[in-house]
Amino acid sequence: MRRVRKFLLGLAGIGLFVLCWQLATWGNGRTDVPGPWLALSGLRDLAREGLLWRYIIASVFRVMWGFALAVLAGVPLGLAIGWSGWVRDLLNPLVQLLRPISPIAWLPIAVLMFGGVRWWEPSDLSAIFLIFLASIFPIITAATSAVEGIDAKYLRVATNFEIGGMAMLFQVILPAALPQILTGLRLALGIAWVVLVAAEMLGVQSGLGFQINDSRNNLRYDLVVAAMIVISIIGICLDSAMARIESSALSRRGTAKR
Amino acid sequence: MSVARPKIEIENLSLDFAADGGSPISVLHEIDLSVSEGEFICIVGPSGCGKSTLLNIACGFLEPTHGQVRIDGVPVERPDRRRVFIFQNTAVFPWLSVEQNIGFGLRSSTADENAATVQRYIEMIGLAGFEKAYPRELSGGMNQRVEIARALASNPDVLFMDEPLGALDYLTRLKMRADLIEIWRQERKTILFVTHDVDESVQLADRIVVMSKRPASVKAVIPVDLPRPRSLDDPEYLRIRDEIFHLMGIDHFGRNEDAPSDSRARPSAE
Ligand SMILES: Nc1ncnc2c1ncn2[C@@H]1O[C@H](COP(=O)(O)OP(=O)(O)O)[C@@H](O)[C@H]1O
Ligand SMILES: [Mg+2]
Numbered sequence: 001m002r003r004v005r006k007f008l009l010g011l012a013g014i015g016l017f018v019l020c021w022q023l024a025t026w027g028n029g030r031t032d033v034p035g036p037w038l039a040l041s042g043l044r045d046l047a048r049e050g051l052l053w054r055y056i057i058a059s060v061f062r063v064m065w066g067f068a069l070a071v072l073a074g075v076p077l078g079l080a081i082g083w084s085g086w087v088r089d090l091l092n093p094l095v096q097l098l099r100p101i102s103p104i105a106w107l108p109i110a111v112l113m114f115g116g117v118r119w120w121e122p123s124d125l126s127a128i129f130l131i132f133l134a135s136i137f138p139i140i141t142a143a144t145s146a147v148e149g150i151d152a153k154y155l156r157v158a159t160n161f162e163i164g165g166m167a168m169l170f171q172v173i174l175p176a177a178l179p180q181i182l183t184g185l186r187l188a189l190g191i192a193w194v195v196l197v198a199a200e201m202l203g204v205q206s207g208l209g210f211q212i213n214d215s216r217n218n219l220r221y222d223l224v225v226a227a228m229i230v231i232s233i234i235g236i237c238l239d240s241a242m243a244r245i246e247s248s249a250l251s252r253r254g255t256a257k258r
Numbered sequence: 259m260s261v262a263r264p265k266i267e268i269e270n271l272s273l274d275f276a277a278d279g280g281s282p283i284s285v286l287h288e289i290d291l292s293v294s295e296g297e298f299i300c301i302v303g304p305s306g307c308g309k310s311t312l313l314n315i316a317c318g319f320l321e322p323t324h325g326q327v328r329i330d331g332v333p334v335e336r337p338d339r340r341r342v343f344i345f346q347n348t349a350v351f352p353w354l355s356v357e358q359n360i361g362f363g364l365r366s367s368t369a370d371e372n373a374a375t376v377q378r379y380i381e382m383i384g385l386a387g388f389e390k391a392y393p394r395e396l397s398g399g400m401n402q403r404v405e406i407a408r409a410l411a412s413n414p415d416v417l418f419m420d421e422p423l424g425a426l427d428y429l430t431r432l433k434m435r436a437d438l439i440e441i442w443r444q445e446r447k448t449i450l451f452v453t454h455d456v457d458e459s460v461q462l463a464d465r466i467v468v469m470s471k472r473p474a475s476v477k478a479v480i481p482v483d484l485p486r487p488r489s490l491d492d493p494e495y496l497r498i499r500d501e502i503f504h505l506m507g508i509d510h511f512g513r514n515e516d517a518p519s520d521s522r523a524r525p526s527a528e
């Protein structure tokens with residue numbers, strides 16, 4: 001009963017928005033802000049063209065690479081900053097300095113950095129680099145505060161049994177910090193996806209961000225909105241995939257706090 | 259009591275916590291205590307007086323400001339797996355199953371040996387059948403048993419127990435006390451057991467250390483020469499209990515003896 005009600009209410013909220021959208025865009029053509037019907041038919045056009053699937057794959061590919069690299073670098077860095085006083089003193093000011101810079105601001109630099117690359121498509125690399133920048137800071141922050149938040153008694157148990165070094169890291173610190181790290185990863189992936197579109201609006205020749213830019217240049221605003229809808233759906237899929245990973249990793253243990 | 263050298267010697271131990279800004283807070287003040295091998299010591303005192311702090315120093319988690327703790331004649335400088343701390347509210351690892359938790363401190367050369375030890379202690383604490391369960395799936399009392407088993411499995415000679423039964427309901431607590439005595443009989447560990455429950459201390463201890471309010475010092479050490487299991491209405495049991503209540507400044511009715519009150523019934527101790 002409860003779930004049905006929740007579902008219907010959610011549907012009503014979306015329906016209300018679509019209704020307002022329809023009313024506000026009454027009689028608009030493709031070169032104006034398109035209404036919901038136009039957007040849907042644009043979606044159909046996109047799907048027919050076959051390019052849509054290639055663009056989705058290109059976008060997801062960039063996000064996965066940028067995000068994966070950010071996880072590989074950010075989790076160890078965050079753990080180190082949270083664990084060791086001198087690593088924190090060394091790196092935390094730098095992290096705080098870089099964090100407020102929007103990844104988009106790096107775009108010109110990224111193009112310069114990767115422009116001469118031969119072994120890969122340079123524009124791909126700069127998009128991946130921006131995704132990396134967008135997700136690494138939330139990952140570092142999550143890992144740092146996860147380590148700082150570990151209940152001291154678990155660490156004491158470990159030292160009591162004379163466990164240290166790598167065993168301490170893999171048997172105590174990492175599992176104790178895992179729930180918070182996973183929450184941070186999910187958040188970071190969401191940010192990465194949001195930034196991706198902006199990263200694809202310059203330089204690259206494929207992807208959903210490119211689709212938006214390209215359609216605008218062709219004055220096909222129905223396709224712009226259609227691409228926006230696709231972005232939303234893929235974003236939801238990525239988030240629920242992360243949520244699945246999160247809950248299966250933590251399924252039996254529950255939360256770290258009792 | 260015994261002629262041999264004491265197992266644990268706490269000597270002139272003081273600890274001040276640095277307070278932010280102001281002068282340091284004195285928590286422990288010149289504590290002396292010596293404990294013989296295999297003795298069951300209970301430490302009682304008002305909450306916040308420094309009982310946990312004392313235990314943490316004895317286990318090597320904290321450094322004292324003055325004085326020292328010696329175990330087997332050697333000053334305690336760091337935690338050591340030969341003496342294991344058992345935490346208030348349990349510190350079993352929520353990410354490990356019951357058997358993984360109990361096996362955590364084991365260092366036998368073979369996996370078979372470790373598994374056998376784990377199984378032995380799972381049976382001792384009555385959790386057979388729950389080997390693969392996770393802490394979240396167990397009750398508070400069961401988790402406390404797991405923690406005790408984890409401590410015993412690595413075969414320490416001293417156990418530091420910080421209000422290990424404090425979070426349990428009354429009946430579970432009674433059962434756990436009896437089991438604890440049984441375990442102590444079998445394994446002959448030296449135990450320092452902190453509690454704020456006076457009854458608990460009289461039921462368990464060979465000697466009871468009564469601590470004062472903060473800064474805590476040893477107010478009295480009271481031997482309990484009663485056979486176990488101890489009857490709750492034995493006159494000697496009641497006398498000792500009342501003596502401790504009196505030392506802690508509380509009368510039979512739970513009233514504060516220091517507070518001015520005209521209908522106050524002083525216990526006829528001394
Ligand atoms: N890390 C700390 N820094 C400052 N004060 C502390 C710290 N830990 C404990 N205290 C203080 O020391 C006193 C004794 O604490 P504790 O040993 O936990 O008491 P008990 O276990 O007897 O209830 C308390 O008043 C507490 O506020
Ligand atoms: Mg305490």
